[in-house]
Amino acid sequence: xxxxxLLHSLxxxxxxxxxxxxxxxxxxRGGIPCGTITEIAAESGVGKTQISLQLLLAAQLPTSCGGxxxxxxxxxxxxxxxxxxxxxxxxxxxSHIPNNPLDHIFIQPLHSPDHLLDLLSRLxxxxxxxxxxxxxxxxxxxxxxxxxxxTPLELKRxxxxxxxxxxxxxxxxxxxxxxxxxTNQVMDVIESSGNLRIGNSGFLCSSGRxxxxxLGLSWANCVNIRLFLWREEERVDxxxxxxxxxxxxxxxxxVFAPHLPDCSCEFVIKRxxxxxxxx
Amino acid sequence: xxxxxLPISASQRGKLISAGYTSLSSLSSVSASxxxxxxxxxxxxxxxxLKVASRRSGLDRIDNGACAIVNGAQTAxxxxxxxxxxxxxxxxxxxxxxxxxGGINCKEVTEVGGVPGIGKTQxxxxxxxxxxxxxxxxxxEGKAVYIDTEGSFMVERALQIAEACVEDMxxxxxxxxxxxxxxxxxxxxxxxxxxxxxFRICSYTEQIAVVNYLEKFxxxxxxxxxxxxxxxxxxxxxxxxxTRLLGGMALKLMKxxxxxxxxxVLLNQVxxxxxxxxxxxxxxxGDSWSHACTNRIxxxxxxxERYAHIDKSPSMxxxxxxxxxxxxxxxxxxxSSKRVKMM
Numbered sequence: 261x262x263x264x265x266l267l268h269s270l271x272x273x274x275x276x277x278x279x280x281x282x283x284x285x286x287x288x289r290g291g292i293p294c295g296t297i298t299e300i301a302a303e304s305g306v307g308k309t310q311i312s313l314q315l316l317l318a319a320q321l322p323t324s325c326g327g328x329x330x331x332x333x334x335x336x337x338x339x340x341x342x343x344x345x346x347x348x349x350x351x352x353x354x355s356h357i358p359n360n361p362l363d364h365i366f367i368q369p370l371h372s373p374d375h376l377l378d379l380l381s382r383l384x385x386x387x388x389x390x391x392x393x394x395x396x397x398x399x400x401x402x403x404x405x406x407x408x409x410x411t412p413l414e415l416k417r418x419x420x421x422x423x424x425x426x427x428x429x430x431x432x433x434x435x436x437x438x439x440x441x442x443t444n445q446v447m448d449v450i451e452s453s454g455n456l457r458i459g460n461s462g463f464l465c466s467s468g469r470x471x472x473x474x475l476g477l478s479w480a481n482c483v484n485i486r487l488f489l490w491r492e493e494e495r496v497d498x499x500x501x502x503x504x505x506x507x508x509x510x511x512x513x514x515v516f517a518p519h520l521p522d523c524s525c526e527f528v529i530k531r532x533x534x535x536x537x538x539x
Numbered sequence: 540x541x542x543x544x545l546p547i548s549a550s551q552r553g554k555l556i557s558a559g560y561t562s563l564s565s566l567s568s569v570s571a572s573x574x575x576x577x578x579x580x581x582x583x584x585x586x587x588x589l590k591v592a593s594r595r596s597g598l599d600r601i602d603n604g605a606c607a608i609v610n611g612a613q614t615a616x617x618x619x620x621x622x623x624x625x626x627x628x629x630x631x632x633x634x635x636x637x638x639x640x641g642g643i644n645c646k647e648v649t650e651v652g653g654v655p656g657i658g659k660t661q662x663x664x665x666x667x668x669x670x671x672x673x674x675x676x677x678x679x680e681g682k683a684v685y686i687d688t689e690g691s692f693m694v695e696r697a698l699q700i701a702e703a704c705v706e707d708m709x710x711x712x713x714x715x716x717x718x719x720x721x722x723x724x725x726x727x728x729x730x731x732x733x734x735x736x737x738f739r740i741c742s743y744t745e746q747i748a749v750v751n752y753l754e755k756f757x758x759x760x761x762x763x764x765x766x767x768x769x770x771x772x773x774x775x776x777x778x779x780x781x782t783r784l785l786g787g788m789a790l791k792l793m794k795x796x797x798x799x800x801x802x803x804v805l806l807n808q809v810x811x812x813x814x815x816x817x818x819x820x821x822x823x824x825g826d827s828w829s830h831a832c833t834n835r836i837x838x839x840x841x842x843x844e845r846y847a848h849i850d851k852s853p854s855m856x857x858x859x860x861x862x863x864x865x866x867x868x869x870x871x872x873x874x875s876s877k878r879v880k881m882m
Contacts, residue, residue, distance in 0.1 A: 262748075263748045263749050263751070263752030263756075264752070265734060265739065266738045266739060266740060266745055266748070266749055267738050268737050268738070268739055269737075270694050270697070270732045270733075270735060270737050271694055271731070272694060272698070273694065273695065274693060274694055274695060274728065274756070289695065295690055296690045296693075297690070331734035337564055402687065419810075424836070425742065427742065430689075430690050430741060431741035431742060431783070433690065434739055434741055448550060455655065457654070457840045458655050458656055459655065460652050460656065462840075462842070462843060471595075477654070477655075477809065477810065477811060478810065480654070480655045481655055481808045481809075481823075483655075484689065484691050486655070486656070515656065516655055516656025516666075516691045516692045517694035518660045518661070518692070519695045519696040519699075520695055521866060
């Protein structure tokens with residue numbers, strides 16, 4: 261490795277992976293960029309895993325459709341892995357991906373942060389062998405939340421693991437032109453504590469509660485793009501009746517990204533996948 | 540007479556001196572069209588002379604050993620002249636430029652720190668574009684070296700900011716220039732990208748290699764005006780090693796700034812430090828790094844607005860000013876009451 265090799269000529273466009281929905285792609289100005297780490301933070305049940313599954317399939321789309329014409333790998337720490345849902349989704353991609361799409365999605369369970377680090381160091385050979393261009397980690401939070409005490413020393417150890425993981429991911433993303441998507445959980449914010457504002461919103465809310473992405477400032481420093489998904493419950497009154505029902509609406513927002521303005525979009529989860537809606 | 544040492548033709552020199560331009564500083568504040576009128580030459584020729592002069596006034600100081608008592612030393616008078624005539628790199632936010640004393644200064648290391656999403660990369664990209672502003676528009680007409688350790692540099696954003704810069708120059712053109720033909724903007728947004736030397740670093744060893752390589756690189760590319768540097772964070776087990784390595788790197792960067800008359804901009808993250816029983820927000824990389832920086836700007840949120848705060852500066856007093864990150868780049872905050880707080 262010579263220093264001259266580290267000098268890169270700038271492309272006119274960063275390659276991106278489509279989310280297979282024009283509205284969501286417009287929010288992200290093309291899709292998930294390659295070479296950087298995109299984080300999707302949300303409370304459980306809002307849709308981060310759904311979007312991840314969609315991306316695992318979209319990676320195989322030809323580049324003319326916004327895909328990467330490549331395989332993908334999902335490292336998951338949340339169990340069980342939704343195999344049935346993935347299979348159901350894959351049926352809607354058969355027109356573009358004639359051979360069995362599931363053959364090109366590799367799933368690997370994760371047990372601990374050290375296990376993840378170990379996997380990442382072995383990933384170099386796997387990535388080139390299997391033509392992988394998307395790595396999804398679902399979720400990073402589950403790996404870390406139970407293992408560390410709340411003492412300064414432990415937190416420092418946790419931060420140092422964040423840097424190691426993130427720098428390995430970024431180095432591979434850069435070397436192989438990978439898109440990296442990491443999902444994260446959220447924590448409730450206690451009003452009285454001095455909450456540090458990170459990104460485009462003073463406070464993020466989901467299901468009526470103030471929340472913030474887990475893993476703190478150190479992890480926030482490690483990701484390049486942070487997207488936040490949330491749910492709002494809306495009361496819909498039935499016509500002519502006294503009983504109204506609660507309708508859950510889902511939204512996605514850019515919390516920070518070097519190339520995106522602050523914007524948000526509503527989305528729905530259908531059988532065919534996650535799609536933005538224009539309301 | 541400094542003008543006599545400029546590498547220009549004898550007739551040009553003669554015209555300069557007889558028109559009263561004897562020192563380099565007198566040339567630093569004149570526009571090409573004025574000079575063309577005074578010397579009765581074409582505006583293109585005047586532009587060339589000004590370019591040569593500004594380049595000279597930067598690098599000249601180092602080569603002037605013969606006049607100094609101690610090799611490399613300068614008189615305070617020379618240094619004042621130099622500082623007054625030095626071109627600063629604008630941030631495109633006039634409020635921020637004001638509290639910085641005109642913009643980012645060359646020959647100095649300026650650290651910019653803040654939480655994720657506050658605008659560090661935005662400011663970095665804005666400066667990488669602004670360093671390229673032609674001399675005719677008050678810029679340095681230099682190139683940029685961008686050392687990216689985070690992977691946050693997005694070309695699309697750089698192109699967007701470059702487009703806005705070209706539009707601003709065209710607007711300036713139509714306001715000020717009567718003779719539009721003479722100064723057509725020759726720069727396309729894509730040209731701006733060509734002048735950014737982009738290094739992508741993924742590990743500590745790569746970082747050390749690049750920092751060591753920079754001296755050779757910049758001596759081969761003398762028109763580099765600004766160096767952006769995002770420090771690679773890695774938690775070291777051995778604190779003494781970290782201090783030594785950081786200290787060494789800081790010294791190298793300072794030396795590069797002074798030797799090549801560059802502005803060095805360090806983009807730094809914010810972390811929490813455990814001290815006195817609680818967690819405090821502080822810039823990453825510790826004190827050994829902080830001492831190396833001449834200036835420090837902290838970017839932070841104040842309610843819903845972004846603020847920039849001069850935390851350390853040898854010549855400017857502490858002040859805070861709001862700024863905005865717009866589609867066009869870093870700009871003044873749109874709010875009507877501009878709260879520039881002096882400390």
